[in-house]
Amino acid sequence: xxxxxxxxxxxxxxxxxxxxxxxxxxxxxxxxxxxxxxxxxxxxxxxxxxxxxxxxxxxxxxxxxxxxxxxxxxxxxxxxxxxxxxxxxxxxxxxxxxxxxxxxxxxxxxxxxxxxxxxxxxxxxxxxxxxxxxxxxxxxxxxxxxxxxxxxxxxxxxxxxxxxxxxxxxxxxxxxxxxxxxxxxxxxxxxxxxxxxxxxxxxxxxxxxxxxxxxxxxxxxxxxxxxxxxxxxxxxxxxxxxxxxxxxxxxxxxxxxxxxxxxxxxxxxxxxxxxxxxxxxxxxxxxxxxxxxxxxxxxxxxxxxxxxxxxxxxxxxxxxxxxxxxxxxxxxxxxxxxxxxxxxxxxxxxx
Amino acid sequence: xxxxxxxxxxxxxxxxxxxxxxxxxxxxxxxxxxxxxxxxxxxxxxxxxxxxxxxxxxxxxxxxxxxxxxxxxxxxxxxxxxxxxxxxxxxxxxxxxxxxxxxxxxxxxxxxxxxxxxxxxxxxxxxxxxxxxxxxxxxxxxxxxxxxxxxxxxxxxxxxxxxxxxxxxxxxxxxxxxxxxxxxxxxxxxxxxxxxxxxxxxxxxxxxxxxxxxxxxxxxxxxxxxxxxxxxxxxxxxxxxxxxxxxxxxxxxxxxxxxxxxxxxxxxxxxxxxxxxxxxxxxxxxxxxxxxxxxxxxxxxxxxxxxxxxxxxxxxxxxxxxxxxxxxxxxxxxxxxxxxxxxxxxxxxxxxxxxxxxxxxxxxxxxxxxxxxxxxxxxxxxxxxxxxxxxxxxxxxxxxxxxxxxxxxxxxxxxxxxxxxxxxxxxxxxxxxxxxxxxxxxxxxxxxxxxxxxxxxxxxxxxxxxxxxxxxxxxxxxxxxxxxxxxxxxxxxxxxxxxxxxxxxxxxxxxxxxxxxxxxxxxxxxxxxxxxxxxxxxxxxxxxxxxxxxxxxxxxxxxxxxxxxxxxxxxxxxxxxxxxxxxxxxxxxxxxxxxxxxxxxxxxxxxxxxxxxxx
Ligand SMILES: Cc1ncc(C[n+]2csc(CCOP(=O)(O)OP(=O)(O)O)c2C)c(N)n1
Ligand code: SF4
Numbered sequence: 001x002x003x004x005x006x007x008x009x010x011x012x013x014x015x016x017x018x019x020x021x022x023x024x025x026x027x028x029x030x031x032x033x034x035x036x037x038x039x040x041x042x043x044x045x046x047x048x049x050x051x052x053x054x055x056x057x058x059x060x061x062x063x064x065x066x067x068x069x070x071x072x073x074x075x076x077x078x079x080x081x082x083x084x085x086x087x088x089x090x091x092x093x094x095x096x097x098x099x100x101x102x103x104x105x106x107x108x109x110x111x112x113x114x115x116x117x118x119x120x121x122x123x124x125x126x127x128x129x130x131x132x133x134x135x136x137x138x139x140x141x142x143x144x145x146x147x148x149x150x151x152x153x154x155x156x157x158x159x160x161x162x163x164x165x166x167x168x169x170x171x172x173x174x175x176x177x178x179x180x181x182x183x184x185x186x187x188x189x190x191x192x193x194x195x196x197x198x199x200x201x202x203x204x205x206x207x208x209x210x211x212x213x214x215x216x217x218x219x220x221x222x223x224x225x226x227x228x229x230x231x232x233x234x235x236x237x238x239x240x241x242x243x244x245x246x247x248x249x250x251x252x253x254x255x256x257x258x259x260x261x262x263x264x265x266x267x268x269x270x271x272x273x274x275x276x277x278x279x280x281x282x283x284x285x286x287x288x289x290x291x292x293x294x295x296x297x298x299x300x301x302x303x304x305x306x307x308x309x310x311x312x313x314x315x316x317x318x319x320x321x322x323x324x325x326x327x328x329x330x331x332x333x334x335x336x337x338x339x340x341x342x343x344x345x346x347x348x349x350x351x
Numbered sequence: 352x353x354x355x356x357x358x359x360x361x362x363x364x365x366x367x368x369x370x371x372x373x374x375x376x377x378x379x380x381x382x383x384x385x386x387x388x389x390x391x392x393x394x395x396x397x398x399x400x401x402x403x404x405x406x407x408x409x410x411x412x413x414x415x416x417x418x419x420x421x422x423x424x425x426x427x428x429x430x431x432x433x434x435x436x437x438x439x440x441x442x443x444x445x446x447x448x449x450x451x452x453x454x455x456x457x458x459x460x461x462x463x464x465x466x467x468x469x470x471x472x473x474x475x476x477x478x479x480x481x482x483x484x485x486x487x488x489x490x491x492x493x494x495x496x497x498x499x500x501x502x503x504x505x506x507x508x509x510x511x512x513x514x515x516x517x518x519x520x521x522x523x524x525x526x527x528x529x530x531x532x533x534x535x536x537x538x539x540x541x542x543x544x545x546x547x548x549x550x551x552x553x554x555x556x557x558x559x560x561x562x563x564x565x566x567x568x569x570x571x572x573x574x575x576x577x578x579x580x581x582x583x584x585x586x587x588x589x590x591x592x593x594x595x596x597x598x599x600x601x602x603x604x605x606x607x608x609x610x611x612x613x614x615x616x617x618x619x620x621x622x623x624x625x626x627x628x629x630x631x632x633x634x635x636x637x638x639x640x641x642x643x644x645x646x647x648x649x650x651x652x653x654x655x656x657x658x659x660x661x662x663x664x665x666x667x668x669x670x671x672x673x674x675x676x677x678x679x680x681x682x683x684x685x686x687x688x689x690x691x692x693x694x695x696x697x698x699x700x701x702x703x704x705x706x707x708x709x710x711x712x713x714x715x716x717x718x719x720x721x722x723x724x725x726x727x728x729x730x731x732x733x734x735x736x737x738x739x740x741x742x743x744x745x746x747x748x749x750x751x752x753x754x755x756x757x758x759x760x761x762x763x764x765x766x767x768x769x770x771x772x773x774x775x776x777x778x779x780x781x782x783x784x785x786x787x788x789x790x791x792x793x794x795x796x797x798x799x800x801x802x803x804x805x806x807x808x809x810x811x812x813x814x815x816x817x818x819x820x821x822x823x824x825x826x827x828x829x830x831x832x833x834x835x836x837x838x839x840x841x842x843x844x845x846x847x848x849x850x851x852x853x854x855x856x857x858x859x860x861x862x863x864x865x866x867x868x869x870x871x872x873x874x875x876x877x878x879x880x881x882x883x884x885x886x887x888x889x890x891x892x893x894x895x896x897x898x899x900x901x902x903x904x905x906x907x908x909x910x911x912x913x914x915x916x917x918x919x920x921x922x923x924x925x926x927x928x929x930x931x932x933x934x935x936x937x938x939x940x941x942x943x944x945x946x947x948x949x950x951x952x953x954x955x956x957x958x959x960x961x962x963x964x965x966x
Binding site for chain 2: 056080100331343350
């Protein structure tokens with residue numbers, strides 16, 4: 001058997017969340033990725049975020065494309081349905097799933113190869129359509145699963161493991177997401193759980209297209225000197241604009257932030273995102289400002305992380321399409337079929 | 352000088368309108384066809400149009416057919432030549448003894464006419480210009496004016512046309528009266544200046560009955576509404592765009608919650624066909640009925656996802672309105688050329704269910720059935736229309752719906768069933784029909800979740816690359832396809848009056864031409880048993896039909912006789928016994944063509960009709 005089940009043993013002393021679930025209830029199968037792969041840390045952050053939000057695991061639909069990153073949904077939320085679709089086409093599958101049942105939580109997981117190359121179009125269009133989802137790109141700058149080719153997010157001038165220099169310009173998915181109208185845009189680093197967990201939690205609470213680009217070093221093919229997506233490089237060049245915590249409206253969590261340094265952003269669903277501003281002038285409500293900020297720092301070789309932009313009043317695709325509140329997948333013939341009397345009228349109009 | 356010997360016929364002739372794309376002639380021409388229908392005389396109209404928006408030639412052909420032959424006939428008895436660009440070709444195409452109707456405002460040299468036809472000139476531009484000053488009005492009303500003149504020439508009842516205009520412009524009194532005025536301008540001029548009626552005439556009859564007049568694409572879209580489709584994702588492509596457009600229009604009318612005004616449907620114009628089918632698959636995976644409509648190039652793009660639908664067993668409905676391929680081919684010409692591409696779409700060993708409706712009524716029924724089949728079989732179902740049915744109005748029996756009908760949602764494992772302790776293996780063949788149970792996402796907190804993937808997995812959906820596990824799954828998919836044989840519409844057989852060793856197989860839009868060809872062949876002394884295939888996988892009666900006949904003609908509209916290939920491949924039949932009869936120039940196949948091709952072959956075989964069967 002090429003699959004490893006996780007032992008179901010639960011330690012009685014494990015902490016429980018509001019729903020009575022422990023962290024273990026948010027886990028999936030044992031990862032088959034390389035030990036130390038950044039993607040596994042993102043998996044851990046997703047588990048943590050869902051646990052903290054007290055999400056019912058089975059109410060999440062986790063959808064991915066193809067790649068090491070896209071395998072990860074198998075490693076978290078074992079009680080939810082997962083869908084490992086085809087390379088680069090996660091966004092359309094997620095869009096369809098979301099249209100069918102607006103009541104579930106949609107988590108899209110993709111790689112930089114998946115989203116910035118073959119799936120660049122689908123990435124863009126799912127965002128411009130404002131699909132209510134959390135779209136996470138596990139960005140390692142290489143094709144991991146096919147063994148180390150450059151991806152479209154690899155920086156110009158960076159070196160492959162084989163010593164080849166990349167001469168193509170990089171696609172910055174965060175910049176693109178901002179331009180396309182994503183209403184929640186963030187960047188983080190797989191190694192920075194303190195930043196990543198609340199970002200994921202806030203993205204899940206956000207209604208609309210949330211996009212998080214997570215730099216996630218590939219231990220096997222992109223963690224060497226000369227790579228701009230290695231652990232060391234990212235640690236050295238990381239410039240966090242803010243740290244945040246999600247405050248769920250109904251039961252606020254106390255935050256230990258000193259007054260004056262915390263900016264609270266209310267989300268559409270009533271939850272609040274508290275930002276600790278590192279840059280005193282940084283305003284996460286200013287799309288244009290975010291774009292400029294990003295470009296300025298990129299030019300200096302700095303990787304800006306944190307919540308870059310959020311629109312608390314965002315709408316989603318269902319609102320744009322004005323669909324009924326009842327999930328479309330529950331409607332049956334009585335609600336959908338106009339019936340034979342109407343058909344007789346239609347027939348009469350066609351004579 | 353050749354004798355004109357003008358054609359003379361009541362309720363049995365072909366009129367062809369030659370126009371310039373964008374001149375607004377389409378609605379006048381369609382009104383002409385409808386007016387004849389209102390006389391109780393069947394018509395079979397066809398659009399012949401270029402893949403261009405403005406300026407190029409277009410034709411609209413109306414076959415007036417008391418006998419009710421709905422296929423194309425071939426040949427033109429009366430040409431309404433409104434396009435100077437195509438004049439020579441149009442004039443040359445008229446049958447000897449036929450009629451040429453033209454705008455005689457500007458004199459034409461006699462060399463531009465033929466001696467063996469009757470030329471009818473009406474100074475359309477002069478009449479129009481003396482009445483209207485606005486250029487757009489001039490263009491539009493000229494069409495109504497020629498309609499008026501034709502009504503006099505063909506002895507049509509103007510009241511019936513007025514009635515149609517009244518229905519079209521209901522509530523828009525000004526447009527209504529100005530159209531009626533234009534109609535009479537043309538009609539009166541003809542009555543005063545020409546010998547009316549000519550040899551071709553329309554006489555009231557009662558041959559239309561309760562039949563309706565509808566385009567296949569519109570009927571298919573209505574089938575999707577009745578069949579419970581809630582998600583439609585599409586990308587524009589001729590000749591399929593009107594499916595999604597009609598679905599949108601029908602949904603706007605019939606699918607809003609009366610209280611909230613909210614939509615019980617979601618329609619997304621995808622960024623391409625990859626996204627469209629991806630949305631369909633995502634929605635179907637999550638338990639909604641979803642479809643896309645496309646044509647050949649779109650199918651090519653969708654194939655990777657179609658393979659996923661097959662292997663991961665996710666329902667999907669694809670309406671393929673075929674056009675002439677390969678590549679961009681002839682985008683506005685008809686063919687039945689995607690049979691192989693759809694039957695075996697995608698890499699690896701795949702097989703898909705195809706449905707072949709013959710007319711709009713079946714397009715409606717099969718479209719609705721496609722959603723039941725997709726959910727029952729958890730796979731892609733192709734509704735195979737073509738431009739000829741899709742974009743032309745056809746006379747067909749009224750659409751029917753049984754209000755007691757519930758949707759077949761297939762094998763769904765519910766939370767209650769899981770609670771009862773039912774064993775859930777996503778790819779477990781519990782009933783021996785190859786069809787496993789599925790759960791919708793979000794069903795149960797701890798039971799029934801699984802991981803969907805295009806990669807090999809075991810019966811419990813656990814990733815596995817073991818050869819035996821993979822083969823076990825592939826075998827089950829074969830069983831499932833066998834089950835499909837009995838779920839899809841069966842072939843319909845019609846036997847010749849006398850026993851015969853020869854048969855013919857045909858499908859889809861070839862139907863009306865084939866029905867008519869049978870009569871022509873009988874007149875030549877050839878008897879043929881007919882089998883109309885309505886779906887793939889083939890029902891066992893296809894093999895029986897083949898076994899019962901020495902030779903079977905397979906009539907289809909593509910170069911390589913793709914249905915024949917599929918029959919040979921799937922039934923292990925000796926190809927020699929299947930004689931391809933193919934028509935693939937992009938025009939719809941005609942009875943004349945079929946009768947000639949089969950008749951010549953039969954003559955060559957020196958076939959003599961069999962005596963009555965000896966019992
Ligand atoms: C249509 C198609 N083309 C190519 C592949 C091969 N392929 C599998 S994964 C992959 C790249 C994955 O890269 P990325 O999305 O960056 O994920 P990573 O493995 O780096 O996490 C490619 C090219 C495929 N599966 N399908
Ligand atoms: S190859 Fe790279 S991306 Fe893939 S699992 Fe290994 S470390 Fe992770």
